[in-house]
Amino acid sequence: MPTTIENRDWKKIAEDSLTNFSVYKLDRPILPNDSILFLFSIKSRPNTVYNRYSDVLENGTYLKSEIFPRFGYFAETEIARPENRDALYNHYQSIDADLIRFETIVSTSQDQIAIAPGILEAEWIEKGRAYFHYRMENPFKFVFGYHSGRYITYSERYRGVECKIYHHPAHTYNLPQLLDGLKASLDYHTEHFGPYPYKQAHIIEFARSEGSYATTAGNCIPTSEIRFVNDKRVVQRGGADLAFYVIAHELSHQWWGAQVIPANVLGAPFVTESLAEYNTAKIYEKKYGRERVLKFLDIQKNRYLSGLTTATENEAPLIYVTPEQTHISYGRGALALYTLSEYIGEEKMNAALKNYFDKAKYKAPPYTTSLELLHYLKMETPDSLQYVVTDLFEKPGSEILLRYMQDACL
16 A cells, blocks of 8 residues: 655655554644645555455446544543543544544446445546546545445435435346335324434445445445345235344434444443334334234244343443343343333333434534433433433343333233
């Protein structure tokens, strides 16, 4: 990765090729609101028949922002508790930047479409290559990806948002469900919490060889092809609609994780993943009804309980959950928040979340924490039910949650 700094005198004073870590000394410090022009190149090692070195593929390239150089020294240290005020100045996905302004030009083979976050400003052909110029409307987290493939599109304009799916030409089984998940999530979150921050919402299929997950990156939702080829007969027989659910969950992160961004402390996944899972359950309930949402929550129960059997560390309260404890943040988090809504009602639950959202959205450092979320949940809970909040969120395990799972026949 050859590098140069254009508008500073500098010299490299140390390099560790094993860890790809270099130390540069500038002729003068970088002051607040100052900038430097840092140029670099990245070379991909070609794949072979037997070895996979690169995510540059013949059809279906998916390059993540992890390939970019980052600034600073990052030691693996224990995550601080949310009570530690000094730890609240980096968000949960921040290494060396809070939010970034983003504009990019990407080229690919002439028969493919290249996709990155942002609005497509221009596209053209030059010397047998296809070029695409994207620009993000607003600053966003330094977490995104580049895609390139022989895609076709399926789209609809909804609530003033261009909803588009980029997919493999043969993978058409679940397109209506994917689009329905996007629209239902837009409806629910816009009604209860506020407007979607972009003019576009794009679902982009990536190869199963790259993973089975989905994620959110600016106005893009990269999604594994496994969600494009689900057996629709499972849904018709009353099973979980995972294509609908996954997209509804990922769009939920545009409110919980993109507008409300927690600090890099214990409990951050409670703010992002637990809230996204809970709201997805409510969206799912409005789409499929009470009986079907209980089946969805049964999946969360199994995720939670099976995670407990394989966990290597003690169960944490939700307000102190770690990023690794996904069975707690996803499984138990969805169940606990849904249980609280059963006690105080969906209207009070949404009032608590709306008040929290309005306080924490786009909050500059110090970032929000699980303790702030807990405060707003308590504010909408009657004194006679405060013990429910304590049991569900502040203790490891929960007698009330176990009782609710039994009563709901989960």
